[in-house]
Amino acid sequence: MANVWSANVSFSNGELHLSGISATALAKEFGTPTFFLDEEDFRTRATAWGSALKSSFGANAGNVYYAGKAFLCVEVARWVAQCGIGLDVCTGGELAVAKAAKFPVERIEFHGNNKSVAEINEAVRLGVGMIVADSLFEIDRIASAAKAQGKKQRILLRLTPGIEAHTHESIATAHEDVKFGFSIASGSAWNAVLAVRKHPEIELRGFHSHIGSQILSMDAFGTAADRLIAFLARYRDEFKTELPELDLGGGYGISYLESDEPLLPEIVLPSLHKVVQEACIRHNFGMPKISIEPGRAIVGPTMFTLYEIGTTKKVVLESGATRSYLSVDGGMSDNIRTSLYGAEYTAVIANRKPTASTTSSRVVGKHCETGDIVISDIALSADCVPGDLLAIPATGAYGRSMASNYNHVPRPPVVAIANAKARVIVRRETEADLLGLDV
Ligand SMILES: *Cc1c(COP(=O)(O)O)cnc(C)c1O
Numbered sequence: 001m002a003n004v005w006s007a008n009v010s011f012s013n014g015e016l017h018l019s020g021i022s023a024t025a026l027a028k029e030f031g032t033p034t035f036f037l038d039e040e041d042f043r044t045r046a047t048a049w050g051s052a053l054k055s056s057f058g059a060n061a062g063n064v065y066y067a068g069k070a071f072l073c074v075e076v077a078r079w080v081a082q083c084g085i086g087l088d089v090c091t092g093g094e095l096a097v098a099k100a101a102k103f104p105v106e107r108i109e110f111h112g113n114n115k116s117v118a119e120i121n122e123a124v125r126l127g128v129g130m131i132v133a134d135s136l137f138e139i140d141r142i143a144s145a146a147k148a149q150g151k152k153q154r155i156l157l158r159l160t161p162g163i164e165a166h167t168h169e170s171i172a173t174a175h176e177d178v179k180f181g182f183s184i185a186s187g188s189a190w191n192a193v194l195a196v197r198k199h200p201e202i203e204l205r206g207f208h209s210h211i212g213s214q215i216l217s218m219d220a221f222g223t224a225a226d227r228l229i230a231f232l233a234r235y236r237d238e239f240k241t242e243l244p245e246l247d248l249g250g251g252y253g254i255s256y257l258e259s260d261e262p263l264l265p266e267i268v269l270p271s272l273h274k275v276v277q278e279a280c281i282r283h284n285f286g287m288p289k290i291s292i293e294p295g296r297a298i299v300g301p302t303m304f305t306l307y308e309i310g311t312t313k314k315v316v317l318e319s320g321a322t323r324s325y326l327s328v329d330g331g332m333s334d335n336i337r338t339s340l341y342g343a344e345y346t347a348v349i350a351n352r353k354p355t356a357s358t359t360s361s362r363v364v365g366k367h368c369e370t371g372d373i374v375i376s377d378i379a380l381s382a383d384c385v386p387g388d389l390l391a392i393p394a395t396g397a398y399g400r401s402m403a404s405n406y407n408h409v410p411r412p413p414v415v416a417i418a419n420a421k422a423r424v425i426v427r428r429e430t431e432a433d434l435l436g437l438d439v
Contacts, residue, residue, distance in 0.1 A: 001258040002262060008038050023389050029422065030413065033306060034412050035303045035395060036303060038417060039302075042302040043083055045302065046064075046066060049265045049269075050064045050084050056272065057273055063085065064291070067295025068295070069295060070296050070401060071398075072097050073425055076299070077103050081103050081104060085107070086109060088295075089111070092116070092118065092119040092122060095122065095128075106127070108128040110132065112134065115131075120141045121145045124149055125145075132208050132247070136191075142201075154205050156204075157204070159227075162185050163211050189231065193235060211251060215263070218275065221248060228246055228248075232288065242285070242286065245289045251294075251296075253296075253297070255301065256346070262297070296398070299397050304394070305335065305392045308328065308390070309385070309390055310329055326364070328363060328366070328390055331374060331409075332373075332404075334412050335395060336402050345394065345395070349390060350389040350391035356381045357382060361377075367407050408434050410430060411428075
């Protein structure tokens with residue numbers, strides 16, 4: 001059974017505590033809903049991925065780029081910089097956060113499948129260490145920007161190795177029929193190589209693939225590495241020179257439920273090294289520098305969402321069984337993952353010890369959508385009442401970062417806790433914020 005809570009969460013007398021502060025005290029000080037972020041746990045995980053890459057790959061270790069889209073704010077970008085790893089951004093907005101945090105530019109990697117001319121100009125101007133090109137248009141835009149600014153820009157080409165990673169369709173990214181990357185099988189990847197070689201302003205460093213998210217087995221990474229190294233070998237055979245880098249993306253799965261065994265860096269990276277080395281031997285290719293891009297695996301487990309239950313309702317199902325609906329003070333505006341792709345979560349009553357036996361329950365939000373469901377089916381104590389606090393673990397990735405203002409609900413704050421001290425790092429939106437855009 002895997003632990004779904006961040007490192008400094010404990011339970012005493014049935015009440016959840018983070019770094020010794022009770023859920024009741026947290027709710028009283030910061031309100032609900034709120035994302036509580038375990039800062040020490042975040043730093044430990046970011047550092048662990050960095051050191052495991054170094055110890056597993058030695059001289060062939062490239063960079064760990066934290067995938068900022070999982071969750072990014074200025075303070076978190078500072079922590080990432082302090083932990084010695086890089087940052088993957090994929091829009092001008094994420095790049096602006098990195099800039100505000102004074103993130104070391106040489107450790108920034110710029111992703112995305114539709115980077116505008118303005119975004120590319122800005123990235124080249126700032127001097128980001130790497131741009132990952134995803135279309136022929138972008139190759140031209142990067143070349144023009146570099147030429148205009150008298151620079152040479154390092155890039156990787158994002159390739160689609162044609163892999164079905166076993167995860168939800170909207171988060172699998174490397175089979176053929178997707179918007180990302182240049183397909184190896186169709187020949188478009190090779191055309192992109194030829195296009196890049198026409199531009200002296202571009203330094204092609206190697207290739208990239210990201211095969212999907214919340215992956216819980218290593219097999220797909222091995223297949224991806226094999227196809228990319230075969231492609232590197234083809235490049236060497238054609239042009240008599242070896243490209244030095246390979247970026248194998250992110251996607252390492254975490255525990256949302258106790259039954260999900262997470263891919264931990266100290267286990268996963270030695271096994272990634274093994275599959276990359278085997279592929280290199282098969283294709284008679286010297287091992288390139290390997291980079292990776294974990295997002296969820298760093299931030300996901302470090303946050304939980306604290307909600308307050310506002311209403312409850314008993315519904316009789318067709319089968320005659322009953323279901324208890326527990327409505328919380330947030331919902332699909334702070335966690336879209338359940339309605340977007342059927343993500344599963346667990347939850348606990350956080351403010352007290354349950355006193356009743358469990359009953360089939362559904363945790364729903366306050367939005368005007370039937371699909372506004374946070375947890376579709378969970379056994380929770382039948383004695384939940386309005387005013388109880390409900391904590392949902394592992395909401396750090398793609399929760400706050402995908403939050404919306406649907407129904408004009410203000411987005412929740414993020415409160416970081418370290419050494420028993422809590423501080424707001426992203427404040428709660430107010431109604432004034434919401435009205436502030438109306439002209
Ligand atoms: C989303 C994404 C990641 C991070 O994925 P996780 O599942 O959060 O690890 C890494 N690289 C690219 C290119 C991505 O799009």
